[in-house]
Amino acid sequence: MPLDEVAPIFERINSSGRQLTIVDLMRAATWKGGFDLSDAIESVRKSCDSKNFYDIDESHILRSISACSGLGIHKEALDKLRDKTSDQLQDAAKRSVEAYKLAVDFLTSELPLSSINYLPYGLQLTYLVEFFNLCPRPTIHQRHEIRNWFWKTSFTKHYGVANTALISKDLGLIRDFALGKIESIPVEKKINFKGFSTDSFALNKASSMTFALLLAHRQPKSLLDGTPIDTFKALSMINKLEYHHIFPKAYLKNGGYSKHPINYHANICMLNLSNNREISDKKPSLYFTEIEQKLGDKLMDVLTSNFINEDAYIACLCDDYDAFIEYRHKEICDTVKNLVDSEVV
Secondary structure (H helix, E strand, O other): OOHHHHHHHHHHHHOOOOOOOHHHHHHHHOOEOOEOHHHHHHHHHHHHHHHOOOOOOHHHHHHHHHHHOOOOOOHHHHHHHHHOOHHHHHHHHHHHHHHHHHHHHHHHHHOOOOOHHHOOOHHHHHHHHHHHHHOOOOOHHHHHHHHHHHHHHHHOOOOOOOOHHHHHHHHHHHHHHHOOOOOOOOOOOOEOHHHHHOOEOOOOOHHHHHHHHHHHHOOOEOOOOOOEOOHHHHOOOOOHHHEEEOOOHHHHHHOOOOHHHHOEHHHEEEOOHHHHHHHOOOOHHHHHHHHHHHHHHHHHHHHHOOOOOHHHHHHHHOOOHHHHHHHHHHHHHHHHHHHHOOOEO
């Protein structure tokens, strides 16, 4: 029976006022021959637990089980799971477990992603799972293209608004790429880097998660003492205390800047917690002079690891925020171009 006819089965659950989800409905629709969707979801989560990916949304896992059964991942396709036999469902669930292991291993070993907390879009993981389901041993070229695709879809906010047509189209492209029918995965949307650079930093947004990953990709060193920042720890959970305004908020506010430009992505870096407290609200010309004295000939190496080139550094010494943002924007922009093999607008 269709999903809308399954709902009465859950009247006891729904009496509490909780809205039924697609997963709730599919638990009943696929309950047959010993197959239990809840067990299948838990098996996926346990297989990814050691990589800090336990908290995968159950609706995302449902999408992957559907894809591994040969169906689509939009709502109408999920409805067709009820027509699958118990053996087919069991097989799809087992395939999804193995594909999730490979996908999560790829994300945590070839990208600076140490937990699901910083995954910009859930669909990225869904598509990676389907890729590894069809291509468990990708070539060097395919791995390069998958990395390229991840960064490009993140920087373009490709899945910020994902309708059924886009979801189905991209699933087809991922499958064609996995099967060797196409050489790369096209992402038509261009990167508006100026908009990205001047977006407001907030870790509940996909764009800021992407920026955090970009910072980690550079393997930054702490500004005050040059020690490597533990990016694995910084990206293991959402914690705004791991991030620092290079031009301190209070200093900029006193200079007449409003909240939005103060929180530009281009004004944010990673910093060890103790260093963050030490810098506090000192103006840049003061604490960057102290940094130069402490780091000596290691200064530019540390600054470069934080996307601060020589021009941006001079702007800091002059307390010139606008110039600093422009120079740091260029430094970050050059790195993005290399990551996505593409033009930035």
